[in-house]
Amino acid sequence: MNITLSGSAPPTDQIHDQIRGLVATGRLAAGxxxxxxxxxxQDLGVAPGTVAKSYRALEAGGFVxxxxxxxxxxxxxxxxxxxxxxxxxxxxxxxxxxxGTDLDxxxxxxxxxxxxxAAP
Amino acid sequence: MAVLYLLVFGPLxxxxxxxxxxxxxxxxxxxxxxxxxxxFTLAAGLLALLGEFTVRLADVSMFLPLHVPRAFWLWYNDNxxxxxxxxxxxxxxxxxxxxxSRRGQGTAELTRRTPASFIRAGWFTAPGVVxxxxxxxxxxAGGASRPDSETGRYMTYxxxxxxxxxxxxxxxxxxxxxxxxxxxxxxxxxxxxxxxxIARPALEVNRERDIRExxxxxxxxxxxxxxxxLLHLGLIFxxxxxxxxxxxxxxxxxGPVTITPPFSAFGPAFDGASIVCxxxxxxxxxxxAFSAIPSxxxxxxxxxx
Numbered sequence: 001m002n003i004t005l006s007g008s009a010p011p012t013d014q015i016h017d018q019i020r021g022l023v024a025t026g027r028l029a030a031g032x033x034x035x036x037x038x039x040x041x042q043d044l045g046v047a048p049g050t051v052a053k054s055y056r057a058l059e060a061g062g063f064v065x066x067x068x069x070x071x072x073x074x075x076x077x078x079x080x081x082x083x084x085x086x087x088x089x090x091x092x093x094x095x096x097x098x099x100g101t102d103l104d105x106x107x108x109x110x111x112x113x114x115x116x117x118a119a120p
Numbered sequence: 121m122a123v124l125y126l127l128v129f130g131p132l133x134x135x136x137x138x139x140x141x142x143x144x145x146x147x148x149x150x151x152x153x154x155x156x157x158x159x160f161t162l163a164a165g166l167l168a169l170l171g172e173f174t175v176r177l178a179d180v181s182m183f184l185p186l187h188v189p190r191a192f193w194l195w196y197n198d199n200x201x202x203x204x205x206x207x208x209x210x211x212x213x214x215x216x217x218x219x220x221s222r223r224g225q226g227t228a229e230l231t232r233r234t235p236a237s238f239i240r241a242g243w244f245t246a247p248g249v250v251x252x253x254x255x256x257x258x259x260x261a262g263g264a265s266r267p268d269s270e271t272g273r274y275m276t277y278x279x280x281x282x283x284x285x286x287x288x289x290x291x292x293x294x295x296x297x298x299x300x301x302x303x304x305x306x307x308x309x310x311x312x313x314x315x316x317x318i319a320r321p322a323l324e325v326n327r328e329r330d331i332r333e334x335x336x337x338x339x340x341x342x343x344x345x346x347x348x349x350l351l352h353l354g355l356i357f358x359x360x361x362x363x364x365x366x367x368x369x370x371x372x373x374x375g376p377v378t379i380t381p382p383f384s385a386f387g388p389a390f391d392g393a394s395i396v397c398x399x400x401x402x403x404x405x406x407x408x409a410f411s412a413i414p415s416x417x418x419x420x421x422x423x424x425x
Binding site: 035039 | 223224225226227228229230231232233320321322323
């Protein structure tokens with residue numbers, strides 16, 4: 001899951017908007033840990049204060065929660081994707097890529113193993 | 121003489137062969153990409169292997185036309201258990217390089233990079249088990265050690281079957297184990313710092329190659345650390361084997377009495393464990409060195425692509 005800075009909008013707004021979009025669409029799971037302010041600032045090539053400001057705005061909007069010692073996580077109520085499902089999906093994607101199985105075949109396999117409810 | 125060489129250098133040769141077989145089967149797929157990391161990795165692996173060879177050569181130097189200074193012997197006698205750990209620390213430091221302070225180019229992954237980011241949780245199992253063995257044996261042997269009557273060092277094992285009878289020999293006591301434990305702690309700290317420094321920089325533009333390189337480097341740090349701990353554990357088992365071989369025969373009113381340590385029956389097991397640890401310790405360091413060998417198939421493909 002990447003975010004990219006481009007255009008003339010302030011970096012603080014771009015970081016805020018992209019993370020908010022990823023949370024709102026469920027691509028970031030509830031409870032998922034975000035990178036530290038320092039790491040994200042280093043990766044994006046911006047000042048740590050810029051990222052910290054974006055995180056504060058996301059926290060104020062209820063998209064993330066920050067706790068001392070456990071960093072910043074996606075708010076449990078902000079994303080529709082449960083964290084265990086997201087992690088399992090990421091593992092499945094990695095396994096499929098390693099095995100040379102394409103997306104369509106992976107979805108077909110997932111459908112085949114999906115537990116069906118017994119007919120009434 | 122040939123048997124002596126086999127006993128001393130056999131584990132070294134067996135470890136190298138084991139690592140070579142591993143490299144032929146799986147290692148060629150896990151070679152480091154071109155770059156400075158290869159040089160540091162090769163240096164770390166060769167340092168540990170040459171160190172192990174030198175230590176083993178020193179053990180048979182009395183049979184060779186080599187002049188080993190007395191000062192070396194005095195130092196080696198007191199610090200032999202620390203040598204694999206010292207080499208492990210130096211190797212882990214070398215494996216940390218190159219340390220980069222790369223800044224990104226406006227793109228970031230929303231994934232935390234921690235010391236555990238490029239390793240699998242299972243990779244810590246082997247060093248954890250070896251470290252637990254070292255701690256257990258250290259406590260048992262240390263508890264059985266007594267101060268030496270002349271130097272006061274905790275390095276003597278004493279058997280006293282009666283008030284008038286007694287005999288002693290050397291054991292892996294606190295004198296040897298406390299500095300080794302400190303070094304094992306330093307090695308663990310260096311490994312964690314190394315994993316942190318490997319994981320910290322921003323990912324390169326060629327993300328797949330960078331992740332692959334960091335995964336191999338992180339694995340090498342853990343592999344080398346485990347190798348150092350195994351070589352250290354091998355020396356401990358070797359020492360315990362020597363301690364367990366103590367025999368004494370005393371003349372008493374009821375005839376001659378033979379005295380052995382209560383754990384003398386474990387002697388062959390200690391010997392076997394010592395060899396196994398040495399073979400795998402050498403093999404792990406050789407695997408680290410072999411990971412610097414270019415993967416011909418992959419690089420040919422890269423050139424052609």
